[in-house]
Amino acid sequence: MRASRLVSILLLLQTRGRMTAQELADTLEVSVRTVYRDMESLGASGVPLYGESGPDGGYRLLEGYRTRLTGLTADEARALFLTGLPAAAEDLGLGAVAAGAQLKLSAALPPEMRERAEQSRQRIYIDIPGWYQDSDETPQLTAVAQAVWTQQQVRIRYERWATPHEVLRTVDPYGVVLKAGRWYLVAGSARGIRTYRVSRITELEPLTETFERPAGFDLAEHWRDYLATFDARRHLGHAVLRLSPTALTDLGQFLEPTAARAAEESAEPPDTDGWTQVTLPVESAERALPALLSLGAEAQVMGPPELRETMRRTLAGMLARYEEDGPMVNSVSSPERPDEVPSGTT
CATH class of the missing domain: 2.30.30 (SH3 type barrels.)
Structure with missing residues (x-):
C-alpha cells in the first residue's frame, strides 16, 4: 500500500502543481503525519520536491521534472481511457494501440497494484449493446x-x-x-x-x-x-390510453422510460372496471403504433382521434388477415429470456 501511495503522491503533484500536506492527506485518506513521512521517503529516493511555508505554501516538484510511464506514445495516451472498453477501442481503430498502452501502464505499476488491475480485468467486462440489439455497422x-x-x-x-x-x-x-x-x-x-x-x-x-x-x-x-x-424535441404529440391494472403495472416493459414515467404521473383514479386513464408523449401516430400494439388487449386508445383511427385501421387489417383461409403454422415456443439462458451444459 505504501508504494502505491508514493506513486499517487508523485502523480498528484505532477498534475496539480502544488498541494499542502492536508490536501494530500484528505485526497489519499491518510494522516498528515503519514504524508510527512512519505515526503521524506520520496526526497531520500531522489525525487526533486520541496516544501514552501505560508498561506500559498505546500509541496511542489522541481520545475520541469516529469515522470514517464515507460514511454507511452501519443496514440497510446489517447487510447488509455478506452483500455476498459476493448470493443469501443477496436471500433475507433485503436484496439492494438489500447492494448499496448495497457501493457505499458501495467508495467509501470507496483506489483500489488498490477495484481489488482489484472483482477479487475478478469472479473469485470463491459458489454455495451442491449439484448437483442446488434451494434451499428460503422465503416466511416x-x-x-x-x-x-x-x-x-x-x-x-x-x-x-x-x-x-x-x-x-x-x-x-x-x-x-x-x-x-x-x-x-x-x-x-x-x-x-x-x-x-x-x-x-x-x-x-x-x-x-x-x-x-x-x-x-x-x-x-x-x-x-x-x-x-x-x-x-421529438415528442410533439400525445396519446390518451385506458389501461388495465396489469398493463399499468407492466408499462415499463413495453414503453420507453420517458413515456412510462409520464403515464404514471398522469394516471387518473381507476374507473368502476379498475382501468386507469393515462396520457403519455408520442412522436407521431405511426411511430407510436408498435409500442401501443404491444400492450395488446390490456390497453385501449382513447385519443387523439387520428391515433385512435390509425389503431382501428391497423387492427381491422390484422383481423382480416387472420380471417382469411390459409395454412396453419405450428406454434413455436418463445426463446428463453437472457437471464434464464444457461451458461453451459453438464
Whole structure:
C-alpha cells in the first residue's frame, strides 16, 4: 500500500502543481503525519520536491521534472481511457494501440497494484449493446475519429429520416459519443452544433481546412444537455390510453422510460372496471403504433382521434388477415429470456 501511495503522491503533484500536506492527506485518506513521512521517503529516493511555508505554501516538484510511464506514445495516451472498453477501442481503430498502452501502464505499476488491475480485468467486462440489439455497422468511424483528432473539416454524405433523405454536409467534427452500442458524431456546421449517427454516414471526404473548437466546449456536458432536451424535441404529440391494472403495472416493459414515467404521473383514479386513464408523449401516430400494439388487449386508445383511427385501421387489417383461409403454422415456443439462458451444459 505504501508504494502505491508514493506513486499517487508523485502523480498528484505532477498534475496539480502544488498541494499542502492536508490536501494530500484528505485526497489519499491518510494522516498528515503519514504524508510527512512519505515526503521524506520520496526526497531520500531522489525525487526533486520541496516544501514552501505560508498561506500559498505546500509541496511542489522541481520545475520541469516529469515522470514517464515507460514511454507511452501519443496514440497510446489517447487510447488509455478506452483500455476498459476493448470493443469501443477496436471500433475507433485503436484496439492494438489500447492494448499496448495497457501493457505499458501495467508495467509501470507496483506489483500489488498490477495484481489488482489484472483482477479487475478478469472479473469485470463491459458489454455495451442491449439484448437483442446488434451494434451499428460503422465503416466511416475510423475516418471520423481521425478527423476529430486532427480537427480537420470533412464533407459527409448522410442518410436521414426527413426529406430529402440524402444530404451533403460540411462539418467540424468536435467529438464522438458511444450511446447504447451506437456511435454518434457531434459536429459544428452552418446550422449550429448537430448530432449525426455514424452508421448513416455513407461517404466521408477529409478537407484541407482545419477548425478551432469553440472556447469552453465540453463534449460530455454538451451530450448531457442534448439528452435532456431530446425527448421534448421529438415528442410533439400525445396519446390518451385506458389501461388495465396489469398493463399499468407492466408499462415499463413495453414503453420507453420517458413515456412510462409520464403515464404514471398522469394516471387518473381507476374507473368502476379498475382501468386507469393515462396520457403519455408520442412522436407521431405511426411511430407510436408498435409500442401501443404491444400492450395488446390490456390497453385501449382513447385519443387523439387520428391515433385512435390509425389503431382501428391497423387492427381491422390484422383481423382480416387472420380471417382469411390459409395454412396453419405450428406454434413455436418463445426463446428463453437472457437471464434464464444457461451458461453451459453438464
